[in-house]
Structure formats: structure tokens, C-alpha cells
Amino acid sequence: MTGIVTLLAWPIVARGGDDPQRARGGAFFDVRDFGAVGDGRADDTDSLQAAIDAAGRTGGGVVRIPPGTWFSGTLHLRSRLTLEIARGATLLASPHGGDFDDAERLPFSTGSDGETTDFAHALLAGCDLERVAIVGGGVIEMNRDSRIGPKPIALKRCRFVSVRDLTIVHAPNYAVSLGGCDDVAIDGVTIREAYADGIDPDCCRRVRISNCDVQADDDALCLKTSFLLGRQAVTEDVVVTNCRLASVSNCFKIGTESTGDVRRVLVSKCVLDGRPRDDRDLTGTAEGGGIAIQMVDGGTLDGVVVSDVVMTNVPAPIFVRVGDRGRDQESDEPGRIRNVTIADVVATRARGTASITGLASRRVEGVTLRNVRIATLGTCDDPGDLDVPERTGDYPKPGMFGELPAFGLYVRHARDIVLRDVALTLDASDARPAMIADDVASLEVDGLVCGASGGAGPAVWLHDVAGGAFRSRRAPDRVAMVVRVTGDRTRALTLAANTTGAAVDVAPESANGVTLRTTDEIAGAPKRTPPRAG
Secondary structure, rough: HHHHHHHOOOOOEEOOEEEEEEHHHHOOOEHHOOOOEEEEEEEEEEHHHHHHHHOOOOOHHEEEEEEEEEEEOOOOOOOEEEEEOOEEEEEOOOOOOOOOOOOOOOOOOOOOOOOHHHOOEEEEEEEOOOEEEEEEEEEEEOOOOOOOOOEEEEEOOOEEEEEEEOOOOOOOOOOOOEEEEEEEEOOOEEEEEEEOOOOOOOOOEEEEOOOOOEEOOOOOOEEEOOOOOOOOOEEEEEEEEEEEEEOEEEEEEEEEEOOOOEEEEEEEEEEOOOOOOOOOOOOOOOOOOOOOOOOOOOOOOEEEEEEEEEEEOOEEEEEEEOOOOOOOOOOOOEEEEEEEEEEEEEEEEOOOOEEEEOOOOEOOOEEEEEEEEEEEEOOOOOOOOHHHHHHOOOOOHHHHOOOOOOEEEEEEEEEEEEEEEEEEEEEEEOOOOEEEEEEEEEEEEEEEEEEEOOOOOOEEEEEEEEEEEEOOOOOOOOOOOEEEEEEOOOOOEEEOOOOOOEEEEOHHHHHHHEEEOOHHHHHOOOOOOOOOOO
């Protein structure tokens, strides 16, 4: 609060006739007073840095970049600094790589790539700072046409960070890259033509991202816990709200870097778009995830809620994956995912299958899908089987298993899975079941609605499900079989499917573990009696 009071108390005076404000006592710094030209041709790096350094020497202040085009290489930010890129101003990155600081040389080894761990090769760089704000309504133009190059904004081990009301275009590296930062607010940021990731908080705590519009070739918004600090660190207490996220890779992603833990994440009221770009080939980055939650390097994810999300053209609307890549771990240890709720989600024009997959040795735990609607395009004429590769240590992405044997939702190696009011529908024909659950302990399905193209296959296939209940309110249209149950490890499973005009098929090896009930019985509803005459 003290910092806010101080900012409001700074006195303001006029600048030499053509600028309305300059603070008395060095609190306000106009870059033109330090020789910056702003014509888009002159190299303003030294003048811009001189203004920033002057603010740093006086204990902080506002450095204003007024309307114009300001050509620059790396600028080093200072504590208690507000860098104001005014509306009408463009901070133009030099096209010459030599005008930027070299990439960091870390004093430790890591399996993470340089894009993730480097915070020096950047336009706006800061390390070990406090109370840094980059604001103003202007544009950061990175002046590139492909991936590999400096980051627009790279802040490492900083506290009380604000990035607000900016537009970033043509970023060749992560557009807003935050490593080990605490108390971060990113609001009203627009990112366009990003050739890498959009916004990446890595090992950050207490982060709020709101009202942002991100279009990126790689992940639009990605939370990580890499080894960038030379130790395991956490990402926790993160809120993402009112954002538009567009990417053919992953719109919202946790991981892949997951050496440390992720805790308490809320994503709400967002619009996701996975539509491929028309102007260039992005098959190299196209992973196809809408909501992707991945822990593969030994970290534990605990407590994620995603709600009120609308997405379209995303191949895999939901991708939850525990793996065992084991990057930067002292001992080989699978990741862990537990306590995830995904609610009030609508996905249209999905081209792939949503999935929740763990390992036989480390299940995904405690995932709830509630009021989720997934409409899949469909086209597969192969009903498939349960022979899906494990790929325990592979890089996690939705297409890692090939074409899955369910068109809507595939669940394997999981525990405590709850589906309530989930609809899995088709825009075209598909021979696969809508849903498959394989090796799941405690599965509760209530109010599943699914479509199928007909044929002999089931709408839902449950294999080796130990404990739980399946309740369907109505039989899918044009199916010969509602539920198939197989597997000699099936036990304590109650089925209450509305089987009018359809069948429930329980394999002989599963018969002793299945109880068939009516929908009223499993719901605990009283039996109806006819009214008395008269």
C-alpha cells in the first residue's frame, strides 16, 4: 500500500511546452530528455536505458515512452519502476541479434530447453527486482517473422509485477515469460502473431491473469514448474479469468515442464480456439489441446478448477496426463495429478478424443467433469479395441496414443472419477463407443448423454472398473448396445442404464462384479404406484 500512496503523491509539472507531465524531484522521466528520438530509425537503446537507470538511482519512478516508434535492443529494468509505453507508442525491437544480451549461462545442468530457462536474451529484462510495472496502452513490436529470438518481456525472481494494457506482436520467443516471480498481475494484454508461447508463468506464486487476448503458434497460456531456479519450485495460487486463448498447440496448459508442484489454480470464463492458421504450416507445434493438464516430471498437481469455458476447433478439448519422463529429478518418479474439477464447458467441432490417462503404477486421482458438452466431428469407421500403447515416458500431447478407441472420452489408469451431466455427441458417423473406461477404480457416471452411429458396438465400454455406478437417463439413439462390461478385475459396479430398445452386455468374467438396477433404484427414488380410482 505504501508504494501506491507514494505514486499518487508524486508532484507533476509540465515538460518544456510539448508534454503535459514531468514529476519534480526525478519521479517522472520522459525518454526524450535523455536523447531518445522515436523516429523508428535512430537507435534509442542507450537513451531509453539512461532514463530507466535515472529512475533506478532516485529510488524508482515512471519512465514514459511517448507516442512514436522507439528502436531498441535489450533494456534492463529496475526496481520500483513503471515503464509506460504510451498509447500511440511502439517499442520496436532491433532486428540485429547482437543488440540483445546473450542467453544466460546457468550454473547448473537442466533438461529444460533454453527458451524456458533463459531470461537474459530479451527486449525488456529484469532479475531480482521489486515493484515493476510495464503499462500504457502501447505496442511492443518484436520485428521478427519466425521463431527463435529475444523475448519481449522476461522477468526472473521478481516480486510485485504488473503487465497491463499492452499489445505484443511478432514475438519469436515466449511473449511474457515469468520465472520464479511472486505477486503478479497481467491484465488487458493482447498478443498477436506469437511464434512461440504467449504467457508463461513458471515457478510463480500468486498470479492473476485477466482480460487477455492471446494468439500464439505454440501454447497460448502455459503454467510450468521447470528447473529454471536450480531447484524444485512451485506454481501456486493462480487465477486466469475472462481471457481469449487461441492456439493450434494448447490453449490453456499446465506442464509439460513439471519438476515442481502445482497447487490451487482457477481458470474461468474463457474462450478457446484451436483453429489452424491459413497463412503458414504449424504442424510442428500443433498438439491440439484445449485444456491440457500434464504432470510428467515428478511434480504433484493438487487443486485445479476450470469452469465456464467455451471452445471450438480444438482436437482434444480435455487432455489430462500423468507420465514418467522424470526430467531434473534426483530419482525417477512419476508425476501426480489429483483434485481436478472441469465444469460448465462446451466444446464444438472437436476432431479428437478427450482423455484422462495415468500409469498403471500412478493413477490420475480425483477428476470431476460436470456439465460438460463435447461435440465431435467423427469419421472413424473402425470400432477399435483396448490395445492402446502406454508410452510411459514420452512427451505428453493429445495425439501421443494415436487414434483412441472412443470418440468422446477415454479414461485409463485412474481413480475417483466422477462424470455428472456429460454429453458426448457426434456431428457425423463414427463406429467407436462414445466413452471407454479401462482400469478405473471408483467411477461414478450420472446423466451421461451420448450419440453413436449405430452398429453392434456399445455406446459405453467399461473394462476392469472396480467400484462405482453407471446411470444413464436415456438410451442413445440408434445403438444396439448401451453398455458393455468386460474384464476379470471388474467388481462392485452397479449399472442403472435406461435400456429401452437397447442392451447391457456383461462379459462372463465380469458377471460376479456387476449389479443391475433400474434408474429409480440407484437414485434411491420411491417406486411409483398408480393413483386410486375415484
